[in-house]
Amino acid sequence: MSKCPNHGGHKWRKIWMRVFQVSLVVAFIILLIVLITWAILQPHKPSFTLQDATVYAFNASATPSLLTSTFQVTISSHNPNDNIAIYYDRLDVYATYQDQQITLSTRIPPTYEDTNDVDVWSPFLYGISIPISPYYAAELTQDQSNGYVVVMIRLRGRVRWRVGSFTSGGYHIFVNCPAYITMGSRSTGIAVGNNAVKYQLMQSCSVNV
Known part of the structure; x- marks a missing residue:
C-alpha cells in the first residue's frame, strides 16, 4: 500500500x-x-489653563500690513485621570489673531504626565513682520483704539494614553486659549521691564482630542 x-x-x-x-x-x-x-x-482628556502672558512687542504697520509680536505665555496642563498617564509626544504652540497665525510655532519638549499630575510650560512666541490681510490690520487698529485685543494661543500635537503597561496609539490634540490683552486706560497689565507688560489671565482653554 x-x-x-x-x-x-x-x-x-x-x-x-x-x-x-x-x-x-x-x-x-x-x-x-x-x-x-x-x-x-x-480616560478623560487633559485640561489646559493659560496662566499669564507677557507682551514684549505687538506693533502693526498699515502699508504694507505687517505685524510684529513677541509673547511669553505660561500654560499648565492637568491630567485628571486616576489610572491613566499621558504622553505628549509633540506640542506646537503659536498665536493667532482673527484665525490668522501671527507667530512662528514653538515646540514643547516631549513630556510624560503621570496620573493627576500637572505640567507647566513657558514658551516664547515670535512673529517678526508677519504679513496680515488689510482687513485684519484695520480690525486690529480698531481693537487697539478700543483698548481690547483678543489673541488666541493655540497648541497642536499628538498624545498617547498609558494604562499599566499598555500604551495606546497616537491621537491628535487641539487646544485653544484666548488671551485678553487690555491696553491704554483699560490695561490690567503689570510693567515687568522695558516695554514689557505681564497679564495675569488664568483662562481655561478648550481641548479636543
Missing part, C-alpha cells in the same frame, strides 16, 4: 492552521481585555 506523497504537507498545514487559530483567539482575548479595561477606566 503506497503512501500519499502529500501526507506530510497536509499534516504540517493542519498544524500551522491550528497554531494560527489559537494565536487569533489569544489576540482577540487580549484585545477584548484591553477594550474592557479602557471602557471601565474611561
Whole structure:
C-alpha cells in the first residue's frame, strides 16, 4: 500500500492552521481585555489653563500690513485621570489673531504626565513682520483704539494614553486659549521691564482630542 506523497504537507498545514487559530483567539482575548479595561477606566482628556502672558512687542504697520509680536505665555496642563498617564509626544504652540497665525510655532519638549499630575510650560512666541490681510490690520487698529485685543494661543500635537503597561496609539490634540490683552486706560497689565507688560489671565482653554 503506497503512501500519499502529500501526507506530510497536509499534516504540517493542519498544524500551522491550528497554531494560527489559537494565536487569533489569544489576540482577540487580549484585545477584548484591553477594550474592557479602557471602557471601565474611561480616560478623560487633559485640561489646559493659560496662566499669564507677557507682551514684549505687538506693533502693526498699515502699508504694507505687517505685524510684529513677541509673547511669553505660561500654560499648565492637568491630567485628571486616576489610572491613566499621558504622553505628549509633540506640542506646537503659536498665536493667532482673527484665525490668522501671527507667530512662528514653538515646540514643547516631549513630556510624560503621570496620573493627576500637572505640567507647566513657558514658551516664547515670535512673529517678526508677519504679513496680515488689510482687513485684519484695520480690525486690529480698531481693537487697539478700543483698548481690547483678543489673541488666541493655540497648541497642536499628538498624545498617547498609558494604562499599566499598555500604551495606546497616537491621537491628535487641539487646544485653544484666548488671551485678553487690555491696553491704554483699560490695561490690567503689570510693567515687568522695558516695554514689557505681564497679564495675569488664568483662562481655561478648550481641548479636543
